[in-house]
Amino acid sequence: MVGRTWGLTPRLTLWLYQAVIRPIISYGAIVWWPRTKLSIVEARLQRLQRLACMATTGCMRTTPTAALEALLGLPPLHLFIQQQALAAAVRLKKSNLWRPPRVPHTEILYEAIGKEPLIEAVTDRIPKQFVFDKKYKIQLHEELHEGLNPRELRIFTDGSKTRSGTGAGVFSEDLNIHISTPLGAHNTVFQAECMGIIMAAHAIVSREVMDYPIRILSDSRSVLQALQSYTFTSGLIYECHKALSEVCTTNGVTLQWIKGHSNSHSRHLGERRLGTEGGRT
Structure with a gap:
């Protein structure tokens, strides 16, 4: 040739x-x-x-x-x-x-x-896992009107990274949750946001919440998109999926994206209580 x-x-x-x-x-x-x-x-x-x-x-x-x-x-x-x-x-x-x-x-x-x-x-890499029976819902757009369902429990999660380290937090007035934890200097914001959702799921289970519609609000579209996928190659995302599935056995769960540092009253309250305004945790 x-x-x-x-x-x-x-x-x-x-x-x-x-x-x-x-x-x-x-x-x-x-x-x-x-x-x-x-x-x-x-x-x-x-x-x-x-x-x-x-x-x-x-x-x-x-x-x-x-x-x-x-x-x-x-x-x-x-x-x-x-x-x-x-x-x-x-x-x-x-x-x-x-x-x-x-x-x-x-x-x-x-x-x-x-x-x-x-x-x-x-x-974080794991052998590919296929999941087709998710019980939680993913909503990648903001609500036009907040608080239409008075029974709905709203939980805010957030993660941030600064020069001093990475941290994640969870806040909910409805469930009296106010948790923040440092994650070290070498984690990414993606991992911190994912850990916030995992912490929220564990907090719900530990409080034995049952038969409620629960809305977990996060400003990380990338984490929600990863959870929306039917294939998992990240161990952390798969762990997050299992934590949410445990909550779904007794509750209805919706994960919603919300714009970070927005004018939403609920978002502003969640960020203030979490201490993540301006990128600090």
Whole structure:
């Protein structure tokens, strides 16, 4: 398909190598990557990648392989295979699927942890969970008229992040709830907003509220959209879903988005009591 003066364009040739040939070569790398440490295997892999480099560039036979790889942005093939193996090992570990014995091909993960301990840190990612039977409702628009249902219990949640740290809070006049908690310096606002909803759900359960329509108001559209999805890959969002489902066993629950720092009397009251006006918690 490729000649020095004819055939596929350089761009398409490089794409075929990166998108088709190289993934075939690196398939199952997590099992056989230790072979790439052998000089004879490294040389064979180098010759193979050199063919792709020459087909792409149409260079002279004397052009150094390292120069071609640098020109095309291709890491040496044996290093790319080790990178793919490490990525697979980290992905399996973060998904709680990494339970192999201490055998040679698993050493790549432990070597990486020795060089970068942060790899061993807990992550929020979980195996994909499908949920199609949610009992709570999501409302992504504000109410035109507040307080139309006198029996409805309204709970405000909020989260914020400053230079000193992150925090979440819950406030409700109807249930006499006023909770705030620090979450540390390394959490995101998204996580803080999600924790606010979880805290609200736990507060409702602990007060044994039954047979009431409950409206949880949050200014985080992103958290509500994540809860609205039928697939969960975030452990925190999945935990929030389970907490809300527990509340729904005895109550009707609606999660509503409300504009932060708006002119709504209820929103203003909730922010003032939570202490999140101006971004503080």
